[in-house]
Amino acid sequence: MCGIIGYIGKECSANKIVLEGLKRLEYRGYDSVGVAAVDVQKRLVIKKDVGKIEEVHEKLNLLEPSSKITLGHCRWATHGAPTRENAHPHIDCKGNVAVVHNGVIENFLELKEELLEKGHRFASRTDTEVVAHLVEEGLDSGESLYNATVNALRRLKGSYALAIISTMEPDKIVCARNESPLVIGLSENSAFCASDIPAILPYTNKVIVLNNGEVAVLEAGKVEIKRVSDNMPVSREAKVIEWTIEQAEKQGYAHFMLKEIHEQPTSLRNALRLQEQYLDLITTFLDRGDKIFLLAAGTSHYACIAASYMFSKLARLATYPVISSEFIENYGDSLGIDTVVLAVSQSGETYDTLKAVDYARMKAATILGITNVVGSTLTRISRAYIVQQSGPEIGVAATKSYTAQLIVLAQLALKLAKIRGKLSQDEIDELKTNLYNIPDIVENILEKREEKVKEIAKKYAKENLFIFLGRGISTATALEGRLKLLEISYTPSLAYPAGESKHGPISVIEEGTPTIFICPNDETRKEIIGNIMEMKARGAKIISVCEEDDQKIKNLSDDIIEMPKQIHPILTPIPYIIPLQLLAYYIAVERGLDPDKPRNLAKSVTVP
Ligand code: M6R
Numbered sequence: 001m002c003g004i005i006g007y008i009g010k011e012c013s014a015n016k017i018v019l020e021g022l023k024r025l026e027y028r029g030y031d032s033v034g035v036a037a038v039d040v041q042k043r044l045v046i047k048k049d050v051g052k053i054e055e056v057h058e059k060l061n062l063l064e065p066s067s068k069i070t071l072g073h074c075r076w077a078t079h080g081a082p083t084r085e086n087a088h089p090h091i092d093c094k095g096n097v098a099v100v101h102n103g104v105i106e107n108f109l110e111l112k113e114e115l116l117e118k119g120h121r122f123a124s125r126t127d128t129e130v131v132a133h134l135v136e137e138g139l140d141s142g143e144s145l146y147n148a149t150v151n152a153l154r155r156l157k158g159s160y161a162l163a164i165i166s167t168m169e170p171d172k173i174v175c176a177r178n179e180s181p182l183v184i185g186l187s188e189n190s191a192f193c194a195s196d197i198p199a200i201l202p203y204t205n206k207v208i209v210l211n212n213g214e215v216a217v218l219e220a221g222k223v224e225i226k227r228v229s230d231n232m233p234v235s236r237e238a239k240v241i242e243w244t245i246e247q248a249e250k251q252g253y254a255h256f257m258l259k260e261i262h263e264q265p266t267s268l269r270n271a272l273r274l275q276e277q278y279l280d281l282i283t284t285f286l287d288r289g290d291k292i293f294l295l296a297a298g299t300s301h302y303a304c305i306a307a308s309y310m311f312s313k314l315a316r317l318a319t320y321p322v323i324s325s326e327f328i329e330n331y332g333d334s335l336g337i338d339t340v341v342l343a344v345s346q347s348g349e350t351y352d353t354l355k356a357v358d359y360a361r362m363k364a365a366t367i368l369g370i371t372n373v374v375g376s377t378l379t380r381i382s383r384a385y386i387v388q389q390s391g392p393e394i395g396v397a398a399t400k401s402y403t404a405q406l407i408v409l410a411q412l413a414l415k416l417a418k419i420r421g422k423l424s425q426d427e428i429d430e431l432k433t434n435l436y437n438i439p440d441i442v443e444n445i446l447e448k449r450e451e452k453v454k455e456i457a458k459k460y461a462k463e464n465l466f467i468f469l470g471r472g473i474s475t476a477t478a479l480e481g482r483l484k485l486l487e488i489s490y491t492p493s494l495a496y497p498a499g500e501s502k503h504g505p506i507s508v509i510e511e512g513t514p515t516i517f518i519c520p521n522d523e524t525r526k527e528i529i530g531n532i533m534e535m536k537a538r539g540a541k542i543i544s545v546c547e548e549d550d551q552k553i554k555n556l557s558d559d560i561i562e563m564p565k566q567i568h569p570i571l572t573p574i575p576y577i578i579p580l581q582l583l584a585y586y587i588a589v590e591r592g593l594d595p596d597k598p599r600n601l602a603k604s605v606t607v608p
Contacts, residue, residue: 003025004182006192009069014069031082032084039067050084085124160180171219172218214228255395282368292341293331314422350604396602457587471498517553563576
């Protein structure tokens, strides 16, 4: 998992542009960073080291040398530990070729062996370095940079977004894509490539998304795209991206995560403006399915768990939420032409999800997608898809993308209920009114409850174990609340359906263990009160997220976070997760951690 960027222009500002772009890509990986530039004497200059971008820049001054062509890379190690040697860019034996890469070259060991036998010298333990040496082979036999790159690409197995430069042709960047995202940006006098759009948006909003199996040659103000397999030219118009740069920056918040939590009223409104025809199409496919799987990883999986309650309760339709990495093993043999797979992925690039989707496609299943990224792999392999319109999410912890997924899934459940004739028109109208109120409710919670959550975070920040419990659809909220806390504050935490407590987990409760109950006023309320009593009797500190004026739950709780009344039970996962996102954020901040860059994690996990 890494971020790559390349720039070529007519002015000597390449390093500055690449450095700025790297800062916007840092969420993709931040264990090491590097740049490769061809200086005015046409020498290749490599600067790289372990550490975050600012640290490495302070040490090495990444703004120099003055150059018109530069590549940049921020790394999240997959092959080879985070060391200076393994940091990108990687070069060939002569120091004429530089390569940056995001992905995994699966057959690198056999290629490396072959290249070693031919006398190539390797400086790193990465899979990427073979690419530099393969290109060197081509250049040595008189090929152009383009031909040498294409011949190298044809030998690679695995995933890559690659950008390559050479001192022999210092007016070109050759870049290519297979299963790792890569976009190209164009302006009058320059050209860019990058792992995603925000990296280049300050400089151009004209963007071309490169498809799998395509290679592009970038020159100042010019791009030429071809297919790797047969060198056939590809003609594709650049799209004009409407995002502003501000959307991709922090807007005065201390962290992207906090900014993105506060963006939820807007992102929810956007997700309610989806085109009906796409919702209708997906609904029709879901209705035709014999078996329906909701496929996702991490936070997106929890959105699917909530969705399975929505589909069942509103449309009387049983669906199976399955963790992507378990899908093939668990259900692979049962798939067929009547299977429908609805894959949910913020990035649309999660390896586990795409692998499971590929398998299901091979078994003739119908693939549907919900994602946040236009042009992502998921959008290209789905029969029909919905883009949830959350805008770029930079914080590693999914927040606004989760609630947007939920509101998209709720719309699908409602439509399904309608076409299956499971709800009356009055019920549908009432639910719709509720649905369209959700962004205002979330806005209200953010305005009125943030201070209370901050107080609770301060009080419990030093605890070393948290428990999250919910019943029914709130099980999803408990799981997602726990994941948020766990991933950014590194606090060991448990979450499970509250009814499971007495089947084992209750034994971990000690005097003072903070136990968070998600208890909306739905049909599970009576039973969850029983669970609160069980935990309280064993000394747990009870923190409840419940409806305002719920006196009974208030009386049993040490701390409460009050939610507005009259939220339809099926929609409670959206507002009820907001205080838990804030709780995780403020606990991480109290502990002196950076919530945007949790250790060992990356925003989108595009490797096995
Ligand atoms: O892009 P995706 O929705 O497919 O990502 C899936 C998970 O990697 C992701 O939700 C992860 O769990 C989040 N960082 C959690 O906040």
